[in-house]
Amino acid sequence: MPHRAVIPPARWKRRFLFLFAFTVLLPAAVLLWLAGRFGGDIPVDYADPVEHFKYGSTGGEHEMGFPYWIWRALPEVCGQYLPGPGYQSIGMLYEKKPDGSLRDLPVGTSRRRYQGVDRVFVNCAVCHTSTVRTAADQPPVLVPGMPAAQFNMKAFEEFFFRCAADPRFAKEYLIPEIQRQGADLDLLDRYLVYPAAIAIMRDRVLALKGRFEWVFEQKPWGPGRVDTFNSAKVIFNFPMHRLDPKEFDAPADFPSLWLQRPRREPRAMELHWDGNNTDMTERNKSAAFGTGTTPPTIDLPRIRRVEEWILDAEPPAFSKFFPVDQALAARGAPIYKEYCAACHGASGRDFSGPDVGRVTPLAEIGTDRRRLDSYTYTLAVNQATLYAGYPWRFTQFRKTHGYANMPLDGIWLRAPYLHNGSVPSLRDLLEPAERRPKVFWRGNDVFDPHKVGFVSDQPAAQGRALFRLDTAEPGNGNGGHEGRAYGTELSADDKLALVEYLKTF
Amino acid sequence: MSFALTPQRRRWLRAALAALILLLVAGAYLGWSRGFRQEPQPAWVFESAESRFRYGSIGAEHDAGVPYWIFYVLPRVFPEKFRQDGQQVAGGYAALGVAWEQGQELPVGFTKKTIGFPRVGNNCAACHTTSYRRSADSNPVFVSGGPGHTVNIENFFRLLIECARDPRFDADILMAEINRVTHLDVIDQLLYRYVIIPVTRKRLLEREAQFAWIFRPDFPEWGRGRDDGMNLTRYFMLKAPMDDRFGPADIPAVWNLAKYKAVAGQHPNYAGDTHDVHSVIIDSALGVLGAPPADKADFLAQVKWLQDYLSALAPPV
Numbered sequence: 073m074p075h076r077a078v079i080p081p082a083r084w085k086r087r088f089l090f091l092f093a094f095t096v097l098l099p100a101a102v103l104l105w106l107a108g109r110f111g112g113d114i115p116v117d118y119a120d121p122v123e124h125f126k127y128g129s130t131g132g133e134h135e136m137g138f139p140y141w142i143w144r145a146l147p148e149v150c151g152q153y154l155p156g157p158g159y160q161s162i163g164m165l166y167e168k169k170p171d172g173s174l175r176d177l178p179v180g181t182s183r184r185r186y187q188g189v190d191r192v193f194v195n196c197a198v199c200h201t202s203t204v205r206t207a208a209d210q211p212p213v214l215v216p217g218m219p220a221a222q223f224n225m226k227a228f229e230e231f232f233f234r235c236a237a238d239p240r241f242a243k244e245y246l247i248p249e250i251q252r253q254g255a256d257l258d259l260l261d262r263y264l265v266y267p268a269a270i271a272i273m274r275d276r277v278l279a280l281k282g283r284f285e286w287v288f289e290q291k292p293w294g295p296g297r298v299d300t301f302n303s304a305k306v307i308f309n310f311p312m313h314r315l316d317p318k319e320f321d322a323p324a325d326f327p328s329l330w331l332q333r334p335r336r337e338p339r340a341m342e343l344h345w346d347g348n349n350t351d352m353t354e355r356n357k358s359a360a361f362g363t364g365t366t367p368p369t370i371d372l373p374r375i376r377r378v379e380e381w382i383l384d385a386e387p388p389a390f391s392k393f394f395p396v397d398q399a400l401a402a403r404g405a406p407i408y409k410e411y412c413a414a415c416h417g418a419s420g421r422d423f424s425g426p427d428v429g430r431v432t433p434l435a436e437i438g439t440d441r442r443r444l445d446s447y448t449y450t451l452a453v454n455q456a457t458l459y460a461g462y463p464w465r466f467t468q469f470r471k472t473h474g475y476a477n478m479p480l481d482g483i484w485l486r487a488p489y490l491h492n493g494s495v496p497s498l499r500d501l502l503e504p505a506e507r508r509p510k511v512f513w514r515g516n517d518v519f520d521p522h523k524v525g526f527v528s529d530q531p532a533a534q535g536r537a538l539f540r541l542d543t544a545e546p547g548n549g550n551g552g553h554e555g556r557a558y559g560t561e562l563s564a565d566d567k568l569a570l571v572e573y574l575k576t577f
Numbered sequence: 578m579s580f581a582l583t584p585q586r587r588r589w590l591r592a593a594l595a596a597l598i599l600l601l602v603a604g605a606y607l608g609w610s611r612g613f614r615q616e617p618q619p620a621w622v623f624e625s626a627e628s629r630f631r632y633g634s635i636g637a638e639h640d641a642g643v644p645y646w647i648f649y650v651l652p653r654v655f656p657e658k659f660r661q662d663g664q665q666v667a668g669g670y671a672a673l674g675v676a677w678e679q680g681q682e683l684p685v686g687f688t689k690k691t692i693g694f695p696r697v698g699n700n701c702a703a704c705h706t707t708s709y710r711r712s713a714d715s716n717p718v719f720v721s722g723g724p725g726h727t728v729n730i731e732n733f734f735r736l737l738i739e740c741a742r743d744p745r746f747d748a749d750i751l752m753a754e755i756n757r758v759t760h761l762d763v764i765d766q767l768l769y770r771y772v773i774i775p776v777t778r779k780r781l782l783e784r785e786a787q788f789a790w791i792f793r794p795d796f797p798e799w800g801r802g803r804d805d806g807m808n809l810t811r812y813f814m815l816k817a818p819m820d821d822r823f824g825p826a827d828i829p830a831v832w833n834l835a836k837y838k839a840v841a842g843q844h845p846n847y848a849g850d851t852h853d854v855h856s857v858i859i860d861s862a863l864g865v866l867g868a869p870p871a872d873k874a875d876f877l878a879q880v881k882w883l884q885d886y887l888s889a890l891a892p893p894v
Contacts, residue, residue, distance in 0.1 A: 135757070309653040310667040368760040434714075449716060450668035453677040453684075460649065460682055461695075461759045467680040473714050 109260075110188035115374065121381040125216050126167075126197045128378070129182040131371030132364025137191025139269045140183065141257070144176070145249040150235035155227065156536060162231065163222035163295045163515065165203060167214060179214065180223070189269055193364045196378055198223060199298065199326045203517045204485060204526075206393050208533070212517055213393075217385050218485040219326035221296040221526065222515050224539070229287055236277035243267040286312040290321055291546060294539030295515040297323040297493055298362075300344075301447045307361055308454050321547035322446030325493035331481050333383040334423045341429020345491035346444050347476030348452065351468040353379065357459065358466070367459050387482020390575040394521040397572055404573025407566055411559045415477035420577025423479040433474040439552030443491050447471065483577045487525035488514060494543050494550035497525025498574055502567045504560045505551040513538040524571055611768055612693035626886050630702050630721050632681075634688040635879045637698030639871040643737065644773045645695035646761075650754040655740045660732055663798070673736075674727035674801050676706045676719045685719060694765065694773065701861060701883065704728060704804060705831045722832030722890045726802035731791055738788060741781035748774045790819055804828050832890040858884050 115129035138146075147158045155161045164178035177183065180198025184191055199220045203212035235241055247266060250257065257266060283306045290299060299322050305312065324345055332352050335341045340350040349355050356379055360370055390396060409418075415432070417423035434441055449471040459465040475491055489495040496512045497520065512528040515538040520527050532538055543550040554560045559570060582590070622632045652659060652669030659665065659672050666672035675684035682689065686703025689695055707723025710716065740746050748770045755761065761769065790796065858880050870876035 305667070308669055309656050310669070311656045311665055312667070314665050314667045366757050368756065368758070448668075449679075450671040452679050453671050453681070454669055456680050457649065457682055465682060470679050471716055 112188075113184070113186050115182065115184040115371065117374075121377060122216055124374070124377050125195075125381055126179045126201060127177070127182055128195060128374055129184050129371055130195050130360050130363045130365055130375050130378070131369050132193040132195070132360070133182065133184040133191040134186055134364075134369035135366050136364030137184065137186065137189075137193045138273065139266065140190035140192050141250040141253070141255045141266065142246060142270060142273060143181075143192040144253055144255075145246050146232075146235055148249050148253075149240050149245050150231065150238055153231045153234040153238075161536065162224045162227040163220070164198070164228075165201070165212075165214065165222070180220070189265060195363050196329070196359065199225065199362070200329050202485075204393070205518045206521075208518050213388075215388055215485060217329045217382065217387070218482065219296055219328055221326070221487070222517060223326075224293070224295045224515075225298040226287060226290070226293045229284060232277055233281045233284060233288075236274050237281070241270070241274050243270050246270055283309060283312075286320070290323075291548075292539070293323040294541060296488070297325055299446065300324045300443075301451060303362065304358070304455070305451055307458070318442070319446045319448065320442075321545075322442040323493075323547050324443050324491055325486075325488065327478075328387065328482055328486050329382040330385045330387045331383075331421075331423075331479070332379075334421075335429065335479065339429065341423075341478070342431055342470075342472070342476050343429065343478065345475055346447055346472045347429070347431040347474070348447055348470055348472055349468050353464065354466050354468050357464065358455070358469075367462060387485060387577075390484045390521075390577075393519070394575075396575050400569050400572040401576055402573075404566075404569035404571070407559070407562065407570045408573050411557065411562075411570075412480075417479045420479075420481045420483070423481075427477050428479060429476065431472045431474040431476050435474075437475050437552050438554070439475060439490055440492050440494065440547060440549035442547040442549075444473070444475065480574065480577050483574055484519075484524050488512075488528070488541075489525070490550070490553065492547060492549070494541065494548050496528035497523035498571050499523040499567065500525070501553065502559050502562065502570065504554045508543075508550050510544065510550075511540060511542050514541050515539050521575075524575065607764065610693070611764055612772075614691075614693055616691040618688070618690055627721055630700075630883075630886055631678075631685045631706065632683070632688055632702075633700060633879075634690045634698060635700045635883075636870050636872065636876055637700065638688065638690045638692055638696040639698075642690070642692070642696035642698040644769070644777055645689060645697055646755045646759065646769065647751060647774065647777055648697040649758065650751060651736075651740055654745060654750060654754055655736075655743060658736050658739050658743075660736075661729055662801075673733055674725075674729050675703065676708045676717070676725065676728070678719060679716070686725075694768070701831070704730065704828045707830070720893050722830060722887060722892070724802060724828045724830050726828070728828075729799070729801050730804050731799040734788055734791055737781055738785050738792075741778045742785070746774075746778050802828055830892065831887050832892045834884070834888045834890075858887075 113134075115133075116127070118124045118128055147154055151157070159178055160166065164180065166174040166178050169175055177192060178198075179201050180194055180196075181192050182195045197216060197220075200218070201214065201216045202218050202221045202223070203214050204218075205212050240246075243266065247257075247262065247270075250266070251262075286302065287299075293299065299320075301324075302312070302315075302320065302322060305315070327345070335343060336352050340352075342348070342350050343352075343355060349358070356375060357370065360375060365371070413419075414425050415427045417425045417428045423429070434444055452469045452471045455466050455469040457465075483498070487493075487497060489498065489501050493514065495501045495508050496514075500508045500523065509528070513531050514526075514528065515536075516527045516530065516533045518527045518533065519525075527533075530538065531540065541548060559567070562570065618632075618634055621628065623629050656667075656669075657665055659667075659669060661672055661674060670684055670687075671677050675686065677684040683697065684703070685706045686699055686701070688698045688700050690698065702721060704725045705722055706725055707720045708717040708725075708727055709720070710718070751774055752766070752770055755769065
């Protein structure tokens with residue numbers, strides 16, 4: 073055995089410490105730092121349920137989230153794909169901070185830090201919140217839970233797809249704009265994280281573009297509407313170009329979300345415009361796909377907070393904004409009871425009635441059939457596979473053959489009327505179809521208390537062009553819900569009284 | 578230095594050995610539990626004879642079964658392969674003309690059973706359930722035991738093989754889609770990525786040779802509601818060499834089988850080539866299994882149940 077030099081213990085110790093630092097301490101420190109920097113999954117939370125509804129997360133940022141600063145920079149970099157400056161131009165609403173400046177994100181968007189990047193995506197309020205003004209020179213009042221009558225979903229989708237395909241969607245354009253807006257990105261963010269995020273996001277959006285090609289081919293939905301169930305077909309990657317053409321051009325008005333509890337107790341109503349689902353939690357989870365969630369990434373505890381809020385949230389009273397002629401309304405009550413209550417409930421709060429929450433066959437109701445035809449038996453059975461493997465797999469979607477008789481709570485704020493928003497006011501709805509406006513403008517938030525509906529005869533408001541809805545276009549038909557049973561043959565005085573009564577809902 | 582086993586060393590060695598054995602046992606258990614452990618189907622399947630006929634397993638998940646999550650994402654990854662009447666169709670499996678009840682996770686005749694991991698197989702109801710609608714504007718009504726006149730079986734067989742042949746039948750692509758629809762734990766992730774997906778692909782491609790005849794351009798399409806049952810039997814059960822014979826036949830109704838009393842000389846096959854209801858059911862069930870049954874006693878019990886059920890099943894009036 074060769075003789076080996078004996079190393080003194082002190083040197084051993086030093087070597088050991090050195091080695092230990094290099095192989096254990098240093099990597100551990102780096103790992104810890106990386107975990108701190110890129111781990112974690114922290115949504116921005118709000119204690120107040122209404123704030124949570126407006127700005128809280130549904131979990132959509134995981135899969136679909138836009139890095140916060142990219143979200144901020146896009147309207148500047150891709151301004152040519154928006155009708156005007158900023159997200160405001162497609163009807164997103166910015167609330168003011170206490171100091172009078174605008175909040176940095178619009179109503180209906182949430183923020184979450186995930187994989188080391190702050191991300192933004194939409195939540196339920198983007199389609200279920202809007203504003204109302206009592207006159208053109210009055211300030212807007214934000215009403216959570218009402219249909220987002222100003223938000224243009226189609227323009228929103230098209231903006232991102234067009235922008236991602238634009239050569240300016242690149243770090244060379246985005247990072248300087250981000251810095252200009254005062255991001256003050258650190259070195260890592262500036263040279264590593266954000267450039268990577270930009271590339272990843274571009275790929276993601278472009279990969280999805282094929283699945284959304286059909287949207288570009290639809291007649292414009294305008295503000296306040298979305299093609300609900302053709303969008304749902306995208307989840308399954310149905311080859312959209314192979315669908316029966318009669319399934320397309322099926323825009324649906326955003327509904328209100330108030331008072332869900334009496335919609336499920338004592339009897340679960342068939343809801344969605346065509347009454348295709350009786351289970352509120354399924355309707356919510358189904359809607360959550362629209363906020364970018366997937367079964368593994370949905371944030372159920374936070375969705376549950378929204379769910380709890382919409383159970384009992386109430387619409388604001390018409391009388392807080394405009395006077396109601398109580399005597400006239402009282403004259404309208406028996407007319408309502410005779411003509412409408414069986415289908416729409418005893419009143420704006422009492423939803424009892426033999427046919428409330430049931431489906432009236434299309435042949436009877438006679439409204440535009442495209443929304444109905446867009447929802448197919450084939451889609452219904454496919455939806456029963458959603459959330460497979462979870463205890464809350466969808467089981468309640470059903471193909472129906474008509475439209476649902478829904479409660480009319482807060483009906484004044486749910487204009488324009490019918491499932492496709494083709495009738496601008498309650499007064500117009502009480503006319504036979506040929507006397508309803510053939511063309512009108514959507515997207516104004518100034519209210520007309522006489523006809524009961526948003527002002528609809530002006531092509532622009534506050535310097536912004538409104539959407540011209542032509543009832544002759546496919547999907548926009550304003551026929552149906554007419555005839556003696558639907559009150560369109562009442563005398564003019566009775567109609568006036570009935571409309572006055574509906575203001576109390 | 579000697580390696581004599583001092584008591585101390587022996588103790589160490591014993592401990593190490595025990596640990597190793599423990600590890601092996603745990604690994605084996607895990608492998609068995611995630612790969613082969615059978616779980617009974619949920620109780621609702623057996624709640625009625627009808628639901629058992631429609632969704633009850635007859636054992637097809639062992640060999641002919643497709644791992645559940647692969648089955649689940651195929652329509653999303655390969656929408657172009659879902660064809661009916663010669664054209665690409667939208668709607669996934671529903672577009673193949675299967676009977677699919679609303680609210681059900683799988684179409685009638687598709688069974689879900691966990692053997693280590695959830696798998697999808699078929700049973701007789703896939704072909705022997707008929708559907709009708711009272712008007713163009715109404716939903717289908719499904720009748721158990723009736724001929725499945727809308728289902729395109731040939732397309733279903735082709736579809737699985739064509740997917741396996743496609744280079745996109747690959748762990749990266751399939752896992753990305755699976756992770757979008759469910760949360761698999763680490764073990765299942767690894768299992769799917771490195772075992773289940775490659776093995777499924779291999780199995781399906783093995784079928785390609787046996788199924789070569791359904792890709793022959795000179796054979797006519799079976800179309801909806803027809804099935805070349807005899808060729809399936811010849812090539813799968815009897816391993817007969819391929820030849821030019823083909824004979825797609827209309828799927829028959831299988832209700833009220835009690836009418837075939839062997840003594841009366843009535844025959845339950847179109848060509849009258851067997852006398853015995855029992856053997857027809859066995860033969861058909863074997864066809865669904867695509868391989869000898871994994872558990873023969875269980876299989877015969879299933880056949881007995883089917884025979885009793887179908888013998889007594891009355892056609893609708």
